[in-house]
Amino acid sequence: MVMTAQKDSRRAARRRLVQAVILASGWMLAVPAMAQSAGTQNWPSRPVRVVVPYPPGGVSDAVTRLVMQKLAERIGQPVVVENRPGANGMIGSDNVAKSAPDGYSLLVVVAAHAINPSLYQKMSYDPIRDLTGVSEIGRIPLLMVSSAQLPPKSVKELVSWGKAHPNQMTFASSGSGSGAHLAGELFSQGTGMTMTHVPYKGISPALPDLISGQVAVIFDSVQTMIPLAKAGKVRALAITNPRRWPAAPDVPTMAEAGYPNIMPSSWIGVLAPAKTPTAIVDRLSAELDAVVHAPDVQAKLIDYGIDPVGGKADQFQTFIKEEAERWASVVQKAGIKLD
Structure with a gap:
């Protein structure tokens, strides 16, 4: 009887120890979560x-x-x-x-x-x-513009002209891998028209060649291109935006120009x-x-x-x-x- 009582006592002690370990482990796991929750609730507490x-x-x-x-x-x-x-x-x-x-x-x-x-x-x-x-x-959005020295006056006319004159269908960019470069490649792939990429060290050096007709097309910001288009130095063909731009309401969107899936922006x-x-x-x-x-x-x-x-x-x-x-x-x- 004494031995049985001792065994029961040891079992009870072990159970209490296991319960204590489980409780301690749970508390240790809860502390980081509580700290994270407090940090989230107090955000932002500094700059x-x-x-x-x-x-x-x-x-x-x-x-x-x-x-x-x-x-x-x-x-x-x-x-x-x-x-x-x-x-x-x-x-x-x-x-x-x-x-x-x-x-x-x-x-x-x-x-x-x-x-x-x-x-x-x-x-x-x-x-x-x-x-x-x-x-x-x-x-x-990007404004697609062509040289005013070229005959096309719309995107569709440009595509037709470009396919008929592949050696003259060039597009400028501010450098390889730039947004203007990739926009031109997307347009070329989307229309099935061969276009030759002419990279420059920035947009500014490309503008004289665009204006003179040495390069045919460029995709660039509305900030840069709208003033040039309004001055008649380049021809704004389309904007890569779902809706027309307030500062250039007469310029169609690329979707309106007939190419809804070509929206590089x-x-x-x-x-x-x-x-x-x-x-x-x-x-x-x-x-x-x-x-x-x-x-x-x-x-x-x-x-x-x-x-x-x-x-x-x-x-x-x-x-x-x-x-x-x-x-x-x-x-x-x-x-x-x-x-």
């Missing part, structure tokens, strides 16, 4: 850093500062813009991709973010896996490191959407040549993936390689 992976003074930089000033007012914390240019945006993007996913490091990118994986074989981060979309600021938006808490991403997305849809911000974005979009985080992430796939196909067919 937020936003990296622009392009030089200061450009449109991307100006738009970022416009939007982030308004965001700071809404979240009650300073938003500090930091320029980290280089390697087609990859230096600054790598910095944010490797930052803590806590909502205090953000990134502003343009379409090159989704195109880079197709152009560069060696990247130190994965644009899709290591970063996640927060909110799209807007689309940046850039975009600008905000990303965060992957694994940033969903609650923080959703809060940021909602705040940025409100900023982008403010009338004064919309007016300034349009002045910059940007069609305001906004929207939710998951929508933007899906769009980025689709863009990466679309441009990968264009790059592969064109045989473009930059490294």
Whole structure:
């Protein structure tokens, strides 16, 4: 009887020990989750850093500062813009991709973010896996213009003329792999027309040759091209936007011109490191959407040549993936390689 009682006592002690270990383990697992939840609820409790992976003074930089000033007012914390240019945006993007996913490091990118994986074989981060979309600021349509020295006065006329004069069908760009280059390749592939790419070191050096008729076509921003078209130096054929542009209401959209599936355009938006808490991403997305849809911000974005979009985080992430796939196909067919 005594031995049985002792065994029962030892069993009871073991049960209590096991229960204590289980409780302690549960508490240890709960502490990080509780801390993360508290951090999410308290966000933002300090300034937020936003990296622009392009030089200061450009449109991307100006738009970022416009939007982030308004965001700071809404979240009650300073938003500090930091320029980290280089390697087609990859230096600054790598910095944010490797930052803590806590909502205090953000990134502003343009379409090159989704195109880079197709152009560069060696990247130190994965644009899709290591970063996640927060909110799209807007689309940046391109104006398709031709030299006023050439006969075609519409996109369809240009395609017909180009097929009849393949040796004269050239398009300029600001360099291999640039947005203007890929837009021209997409147009060539979409129309079945052979076009010869003529790269320049920037858009400015290309303009005299476009105006004189040395090159036939270029795709570039509405900011640059609308003044030239209004002056009669180039001919605006179409805009790569779902709707006509306020500053050029007589220029048809690419869909109106007969090519609804050829819509090369850039975009600008905000990303965060992957694994940033969903609650923080959703809060940021909602705040940025409100900023982008403010009338004064919309007016300034349009002045910059940007069609305001906004929207939710998951929508933007899906769009980025689709863009990466679309441009990968264009790059592969064109045989473009930059490294």
